[in-house]
Amino acid sequence: MMEEMGLPSYRGRQIFAAVQHRRLRSFEEMTDLPKDLRARLNERAQVATLTVESRYISEDGTRRYLMKTHDGLPVETVFIPEERRDTICFSSQSGCPLQCSFCLTAKLGLLRTLTAGEIVEQIHIALNDAYGEGGPTPRGTNLVAMGAGEPFLAFEPLMKALRIMADPAGLYIVPNRVTVSTAGIVPRIKELASVPDRPHLAISLAAPTDELRNELMPINKRWPLEELLGACKEFERSLKPGERFTFEYVMLDGVNDSEEQARQLANLLNRHDLRAKVNLIPHNPADPLPYRPSPPERVERFRQILESKGVHAFVRRPRGRDIYAACGQLAARRTTNMPALAQLR
Ligand code: SAH
Secondary structure, three states, X not given: OOOOOOOOOHHHHHHXXXXXXXXXXXXXXXXXXXXXXXXXXXXHOOOOOOEEEEEEEOOOOOEEEEEEOOOOOEXXXXXXXXXXXXXXXXXXXXXXOOOOOOOOHHHHOEEEEOOHHHHHHHHHHHHXXXXXXXXXXXXXXXEEEOOOOOHXXXXXXXXXXXXXXXXXXXOOOOHHHEEEEEOOOHHHHHHHHOOOOOOEEEEEOOOOOHHHHHHHXXXXXHOOHHHXXXXXXXXXXXXXXXXXXXXXXXXXXXXXXXXXXHHHHHHHHHHHOOOEEEEEEEOXXXXXXXXXXXXXHHHHHHHHHHHHOOOOEEEOOOOOHHHOOOXXXXXXXXXXXXXXXXXXX
């Protein structure tokens, strides 16, 4: 763009660093640029397009940002402080076209796929809020594409966003710090395997049989379990030594959490001999979802059965449930589960 405008190319690098490293949100703030250049830039480009509508802070420190695109659609991002590092969970779409029966985002339907810029901006907004505009990120940042939307239906903008964020002159968050979660878009799982410097992969399973998975995740009718695990097998070849991929399994009381289903799940994964682990996610309830979370003892029992059959399994601690920030709760809610909590801005 700088060349098109008849300017030296170092200006391009300077502006890239201002946006992607210093995380400035307007040309006005780039006071190291000549004033007339800032004015010219303002006429033909925009640094930021998302606006933060509200921010909710959980009692566990998790923050949810409810933002709006330039065309008025909701975008949500979650900042999760952890002991050793922070995780930012970003959205790839506004709403989601998949109709998983246990997920609140599904109720929005698909509004639109986000652009690469809108994906990157979410990270800027969360980091600026946590550390001050352009402030250093002392604890390191992991990213998960586990917000609203199906990242593999936003494949191109997502990959572009990851390239931008990996730039050492910018955010410098490399794909090795990023996990992309899919409901099981089989062709994209195979495609990701051949991407150099790819992110880690997580796959949402939710059921050990096609019969149940068809009901919970209709995408399973398009790509059933055998095809999905076949694609995982192909993907496995791209794993680095020591690297695993992850299956996510939401635990729904009385639906998919029995001992028999734990055995079925272990057998399914063992039959495909996959270098994977299972994250058990207690269901995050929300009106009008027709499920309850499995009791903790049942989740633990489920985990033990998986482990006893050689499948590594972990129970994920829900974060930000009280502010509609936990897995499957992003639906542009303008309230919190706990009205007493401070609602900022
Ligand atoms: N569409 C992608 C990215 C979303 S990741 C995918 O499905 O993988 C969000 C994760 O939260 C998924 O693993 C999903 O199965 C899980 N999830 C959805 N609703 C949930 C809920 N109400 N409670 C707990 N986990 C949920």
